[in-house]
Each structure stands twice: as structure tokens, then as C-alpha cells.
Amino acid sequence: MVFHGIPASPGIAIGTVLLIGHHGNTYKMPEDKAISEDAIPSEILKFNNALDKTRAEIQDIQKQVQSKVEEKDASIFDAHLLIVDDKMLMNEVEEMIRKKTRPADFCFYRIIQRYVSALSVMTDPYIKGRTADIEDVASRIISNIQGQQRQVLDHLPGQRIIIARDLTPSDTALLDRENVQAFAIETGSRTSHTAILARSMQIPAVVGLQKLYERLQNGDFVIVDGFIGTVIINPKEETQNLYALKETKEEQYYADLLKESRLRPETIDAFSVQLAANIEHLNDITQAKLYGAAGVGLFRTEYLYINAQVLPSEDDQFNIYKSAAESLEDQPIIIRTLDLGGDKLSSHITSSKELNPFLGLRAVRLCLQKRQDLLITQIRAILRASAFGNVKIMFPMITCADEVDKLKEMVEEIKQELLKSKIDFNRDVELGIMVETPSAAIIADVLAQKVDFFSIGTNDLVQYTLAVDRGNENVAYLYQPSHPAILDLINRVVKAARNNKIWVSLCGEMASDPRYTPILVGLGINELSMSPVSLGVIRRIIRRMRMHEAEEIAEKSIKCKTAEEALELSENLLMKIAPDIVNIALKGL
Numbered sequence: 001m002v003f004h005g006i007p008a009s010p011g012i013a014i015g016t017v018l019l020i021g022h023h024g025n026t027y028k029m030p031e032d033k034a035i036s037e038d039a040i041p042s043e044i045l046k047f048n049n050a051l052d053k054t055r056a057e058i059q060d061i062q063k064q065v066q067s068k069v070e071e072k073d074a075s076i077f078d079a080h081l082l083i084v085d086d087k088m089l090m091n092e093v094e095e096m097i098r099k100k101t102r103p104a105d106f107c108f109y110r111i112i113q114r115y116v117s118a119l120s121v122m123t124d125p126y127i128k129g130r131t132a133d134i135e136d137v138a139s140r141i142i143s144n145i146q147g148q149q150r151q152v153l154d155h156l157p158g159q160r161i162i163i164a165r166d167l168t169p170s171d172t173a174l175l176d177r178e179n180v181q182a183f184a185i186e187t188g189s190r191t192s193h194t195a196i197l198a199r200s201m202q203i204p205a206v207v208g209l210q211k212l213y214e215r216l217q218n219g220d221f222v223i224v225d226g227f228i229g230t231v232i233i234n235p236k237e238e239t240q241n242l243y244a245l246k247e248t249k250e251e252q253y254y255a256d257l258l259k260e261s262r263l264r265p266e267t268i269d270a271f272s273v274q275l276a277a278n279i280e281h282l283n284d285i286t287q288a289k290l291y292g293a294a295g296v297g298l299f300r301t302e303y304l305y306i307n308a309q310v311l312p313s314e315d316d317q318f319n320i321y322k323s324a325a326e327s328l329e330d331q332p333i334i335i336r337t338l339d340l341g342g343d344k345l346s347s348h349i350t351s352s353k354e355l356n357p358f359l360g361l362r363a364v365r366l367c368l369q370k371r372q373d374l375l376i377t378q379i380r381a382i383l384r385a386s387a388f389g390n391v392k393i394m395f396p397m398i399t400c401a402d403e404v405d406k407l408k409e410m411v412e413e414i415k416q417e418l419l420k421s422k423i424d425f426n427r428d429v430e431l432g433i434m435v436e437t438p439s440a441a442i443i444a445d446v447l448a449q450k451v452d453f454f455s456i457g458t459n460d461l462v463q464y465t466l467a468v469d470r471g472n473e474n475v476a477y478l479y480q481p482s483h484p485a486i487l488d489l490i491n492r493v494v495k496a497a498r499n500n501k502i503w504v505s506l507c508g509e510m511a512s513d514p515r516y517t518p519i520l521v522g523l524g525i526n527e528l529s530m531s532p533v534s535l536g537v538i539r540r541i542i543r544r545m546r547m548h549e550a551e552e553i554a555e556k557s558i559k560c561k562t563a564e565e566a567l568e569l570s571e572n573l574l575m576k577i578a579p580d581i582v583n584i585a586l587k588g589l
Helices: 039-067 076-084 087-100 104-120 130-145 169-173 193-200 239-257 285-289 314-326 363-369 374-389 403-420 439-441 459-467 484-499 514-523 533-542 547-557 565-579 578-587
Strands: 003-004 008-009 012-020 160-164 182-184 205-206 221-225 229-232 274-278 295-300 332-336 390-395 431-435 453-456 503-506 527-530
Touching: 008 193, 008 229, 008 403, 012 182, 012 239, 039 076, 039 104, 039 130, 039 169, 076 130, 076 169, 087 104, 087 205, 130 169, 160 221, 169 193, 182 221, 193 205, 205 221, 205 229, 221 239, 274 285, 274 374, 274 484, 274 533, 285 295, 285 533, 295 527, 295 533, 314 332, 314 390, 363 374, 363 403, 374 403, 390 453, 403 431, 439 459, 439 484, 453 484, 459 484, 484 503, 484 514, 484 565, 514 533, 514 547, 514 565, 527 533, 533 565, 547 565, 565 578
Parallel strands: 012 160, 160 182, 182 205, 274 295, 274 527, 295 332, 332 390, 390 431, 431 453, 453 503, 503 527
Antiparallel strands: 003 229, 008 205, 012 221, 221 229
């Protein structure tokens, strides 16, 4: 029997199962019961003691993890500490204990669930994936309030493949690589911190495997394929032998891709396509360089704000952006301004609640309408950093030309202020926008006259255009990047950019999927920006194709009536020019 999930960390493991229950939530479900006025001080003391214990536990985990993973991945637990030290959140809990006369565990649980609910409706997989971090820390705090003991996974009986409903980031960080061959869980995404840690620790992993746990028993024999996201239960001997050979072949294949990281991503007939990296943290630049990125096509800045006890100052941001620019030397770095909604920024930003934050006050809408101070501070910091490298500014969630005009006016005003203050910056810094709404794609010819570049955000563009939440398993089948409507909009944006002599990038997950590379290159995308680990496969495809082949596929694909037809055209070309990629990276053969 084969289960299909999401490939989270590459590699193959063949071995016996160890089932781990939903041990992360070792606490009892908090009860909504009244306490006496006299009990309030002891409940608050119990809460603060639990915070102290949780802080010490996280710091201990961080020390243990630093010897196992890269520094940038160990820093994941800095965010966990920020949650524990969030004074606004903790004051809110204490206030609820006093006013509602309810136990500490119940008040904390009720308040933290509001934060989790707000994050869970967001579409950005990276931001959405932070719910696991909040739940991880919350579980520790509640367990400590209740005096419950948590199970740890750093001492397991011999080599095992862990199967669980979920694993928290802190559980994952403590896994012993010597005893854990791989893990497969029912929850999670590729961008969750559990997945990130698995990749850093080089533990093969598959996530999003619904109903896997209930089908297995301790001692069952399984194969976990972290390359394509499958788990095979009790495989035949023939299958085991096949996977043993496959493991050796795939390891060599990805090692070869890494060796090609310095080769230019250009077609056989010398057409170049820039390959850039999407990053979330300053330390991600090291990995981007390792895999041969020609700069940063998307620097997400949201992590500076999420869970922040205090909003980042201009100097805080300037120092980060400056360090990033200097690390890249002359390579470009596109810094995207704040792309969050009030629902994800707690009381720092706004107290208003929205029925549908997905379509509500977020990104530039929030900044222009409610919090211009946030955007002004960020733009000042980015402009100052532009004196130290090839920095570009990008604005997300644009829907109309008026928004672009207002943003450009704001930038010009800030430039004048910096000039008066005799602060250095690049006066010709490029300004661009994310094209991620259908309206922006449709009026791309108008918007192209106002900016220096476009970056097509296909994650949101697909969801908005097709009215589908890819996080909803009931409609996920409708999430089709090769849908005729999507390809038509991308083609429209590229033509508008070309007609107005500006360049266009594409930075959604579509950029890192080999199946779409021929279509995107053929349509005329100048730059593909993606997770650094995906660069090798895409580079090899580009170097194997001829531009006229890609253009022919693109021309035919935009005339297709279904997503499947367009995808088949592209896959047929891939099979012709790069069968190794089809067989290994896509099919896992």
C-alpha cells in the first residue's frame, strides 16, 4: 500500500516503524470553570512560573540543537523565545484571569487559539506554517502550568522510522539522527519549521499523509521516499531492492546538481534566465550562494514583525537589509515590504477583526489606510541600505494604479527627507510590484508604465483567480498553475512588461516546479526566484533546452483548453531533453 504526501526533506529510508502518539499535547484540555477571587494571585504565579520553566526548556533545546543543525535553523527557537517573552500576550492572559476569574491554563489556551486561528486562514505557506511554532510553545506552557511531563524523542530504541500524527519543531530538533532513519507525519507543509529542521538535519521526511497513522503498527516495515513524498507499507522484496538502488542513484544525482551550481542558467542557444533565491532570514543567503543563486528575488520581511515583542525600528531594519546587501556584493536583492494583515500582527498594528482577512486589510492596503508609519519606517530603512548594494524595493498586493501612485509619492517624499538629512542612498533605486491579483495582471500594461519591474506571485494569483484555497483538501485539486486562465494572465503580464521595456520575475512555487519551467521560459520570464534547494534542477532543465522549443511549448500551452493539456505538453518536452529529471525529481524512479 502506498500513501502520498508532501516531500519535506529529501532522502530514502527503509526500516521498521515506531509509532509516536500525539505526545506534543500532553496537557489535559483546560476547563472553563470559575475560580475564587482568592485564587487569582496563585493562578498568576503558576502562569509566570510556567513561563520561566518554558523559557529554560527552549534555551536548553537551542543549545542542544546548535551542534546538529546550521546556525540559521537553530535560530528558529529565537522565535519560540519571543512568544514566551511577548509582554502584550502575557498581560492579556493575566487580565483575563483577573476579570473572568478563570484558571491560568484555560485563559492562556483561549487567547492563544485566537492567534492560531488568525494565522491559519492566511495563504502564504510560510506564514501559515508558523501556527505550528505557536502551538508548540503553547503546549509547553500549558503542560508546565498543569505540571504535566512531556515525552522526548532523543532516546529511541535503535534505528526506527517515526510515524506520528504530528511532530513539533522542538520534538524534531531533539531527534537523534543515529536512531531516526526518517519520519512521516499526517500534518505539516514543506515550509513548516518541522520540515525545515528535517532538511537541515538531513533526515528524510514526508508530511501531510492523512490517515497514515491509523494504518500502521509498531514493527511494520516501510519505505519513506522524501524525494517524491510517498510511504510504502510492507513493500515486497523486489520493491525493497529497487529502492536500495534508487537511494544510491538519487544521492549521486543531487550531489551532481550541486556541482553544477556555478554554471550559467542559459539555454543551448545562449538565452539566459536569471535564477534567484527566495529568503526569509538573513542567514538564508549562505544557502542561496551555495546553490548558485544570482541574487535574491524575494526577501520576505514578515518575520521581523511576527511575534515581535516590539515593532522593529528603522535602525533594526536598516542593519538587517544592509547586511544582506553587503553579503550579496553586487548581486541584486529585492526586498518586499510588509505583506501581513492586522490579524497576524496582534495588537501592535490594529485591534479590528475581519471576517475574511484573506481578502481584507493586508499588505499595502493596511499600510496606506491605517499604518503609514510602518511603511515609512520600512522604506527609509531599505533606502538607506541601498547605499550598500544592489537593493530594489517591491510592494505586494497591488490591485490598482492609484495604489502605485500613492506608494511612489511616499517614496519620493522619503527620498527628499533623506537628502535634507544628508543620508546616503541610491537615488535611482528600482521600484517594483508583485503581480498577484487578477486585477493587477489584467491592467499590467497600465502598471508597467509606473514601475521598474514586475514579480509575478503565482501562489496568490492562482488562488484568487481560481477561487481556491490550496490549504483546503476538499478543493485542492482545483489549484492548477497550468490552468488556461493562469497562463493567459502570466502571458499578459510578460507582454506588458516587454512592451514597456521593464523586466519580469516569477517568484511563486510554480518557479521551482520543473514541470512548468519550459512554459515559463518560453513565455519570456526574465527571472525565476525560488527556494535555494530547487535551483539545481531548474538550472539543469534550462541548460538542456533550446529557446525555440520552449517558445513553441508556451505558444501551444496558452491555447490549451485544460490545465492537464498544457502540463502534458511541457512534460513531453522534459522527457525528451531531461529524462533524468522526470524520472528522479518528478517520478522518483
